Every structure is written in structure tokens, then in C-alpha cells.
Amino acid sequence: MIDIMLFEQELTNFFRSIDGVNFAYLFGSIVRGDTNELSDVDIAVMLDESLSKKDMFNKELDLISELTCVLKSDKIDLVVLNDAPFLLKYNIVKDGHVLKSDETKRIAFETGVMSRYLDEQYYIKQHTDMILQRIARSGFA
Numbered sequence: 001m002i003d004i005m006l007f008e009q010e011l012t013n014f015f016r017s018i019d020g021v022n023f024a025y026l027f028g029s030i031v032r033g034d035t036n037e038l039s040d041v042d043i044a045v046m047l048d049e050s051l052s053k054k055d056m057f058n059k060e061l062d063l064i065s066e067l068t069c070v071l072k073s074d075k076i077d078l079v080v081l082n083d084a085p086f087l088l089k090y091n092i093v094k095d096g097h098v099l100k101s102d103e104t105k106r107i108a109f110e111t112g113v114m115s116r117y118l119d120e121q122y123y124i125k126q127h128t129d130m131i132l133q134r135i136a137r138s139g140f141a
Contacts, residue, residue, distance in 0.1 A: 004030060008097055011043070014070050015100035020059050022046045023106040025096030028077070032095070040075040043067065043099070044092045046109060047082050056082065081109070087124070090117045 008026055015024045028042030029035045045063065047056050060080055067076050081089055093113045098106070117124075 004033070008099065010070070011099045014067070018063070018066075018100070020048045020051060020055075021063075021100060022048055023101040023109070024099040025092050026099055027092045027096035031097055040077045041067075041071060041073065042077045042079070044079040044081050044084070044096060046105070047080060049082070056080065086113075086116065089113050 007030065011024075011026060015021060023046050025044045026042070027044060029039045030041060047059055051059060060078060064076060064078050067078065068074050079088065079092070081092070084092075090113055093110050
């Protein structure tokens with residue numbers, strides 16, 4: 001069993017020294033408290049928008065490498081929020097724990113995500129219900 005408070009503190013200390021990351025979250029099974037031997041560590045970061053696509057990619061690789069060393073595990077799933085799907089962003093904002101934050105940028109991001117979700121939740125639910133009905137009728141094929 002992972003001590004979530006100690007784990008979060010270790011990651012918070014790590015991100016404190018990292019440039020180019022506006023904010024970071026810990027999310028997934030560790031935050032929910034339902035880890036098992038197959039669980040990975042889910043971390044999301046918002047990279048500085050001033051970075052080029054190439055620099056963002058290199059920063060992502062560097063972060064994965066550094067996190068692998070810090071956590072002594074290669075079971076790391078790093079999500080770059082700059083390019084993440086909308087519903088993943090929503091779930092991270094809703095359930096994630098903040099590890100690092102440029103408060104102004106994080107609050108603007110979270111406000112935008114939550115506002116969009118509230119605008120679109122009816123359509124998201126309709127779409128999900130339609131897909132589930134289709135699967136119930138004819139399976140996955």
C-alpha cells in the first residue's frame with residue numbers, strides 16, 4: 001500500500017525544481033486508493049505554451065526519464081495536458097491532486113475545462129448513452 005501523502009510530497013518536491021511545467025497533477029488509481037500490482041503512476045502536466053512542439057516533446061521525454069529515476073519505477077503514464085483529449089482533462093481536473101501550480105494559469109485552465117464541460121455535458125451524456133445502446137444491441141463488432 002502506498003502512503004499517498006508521502007508520495008505526493010516526493011512528487012511536489014520533484015516538480016518544484018522543474019522549469020517549463022506550469023502545473024502538474026497526480027491522478028488515477030493512486031489518488032482513488034485502488035492500486036494493485038498492475039497499477040501505474042498517472043501524472044499530468046501542462047507545459048509552458050512558449051515551448052515549440054519539438055521542445056515540448058523533448059521536455060516530455062526528459063520528464064519521463066527523470067520521473068522513472070525519482071520514483072524508481074518505469075510504470076509511469078505522463079499526460080501532457082496541452083494535447084490531451086477534453087474528457088481526460090476534465091477527469092484530471094475533477095479528481096486529480098495538484099503537485100505544482102502557477103495559480104493564475106492553473107485556475108484559468110480549470111475554469112475553461114469546467115465551463116466547457118458544463119456547456120457540453122448534456123451532449124456527452126447523449127452520445128455515451130447512444131454508444132452503450134448500440135453495444136447492447138449488437139456487441140462490439
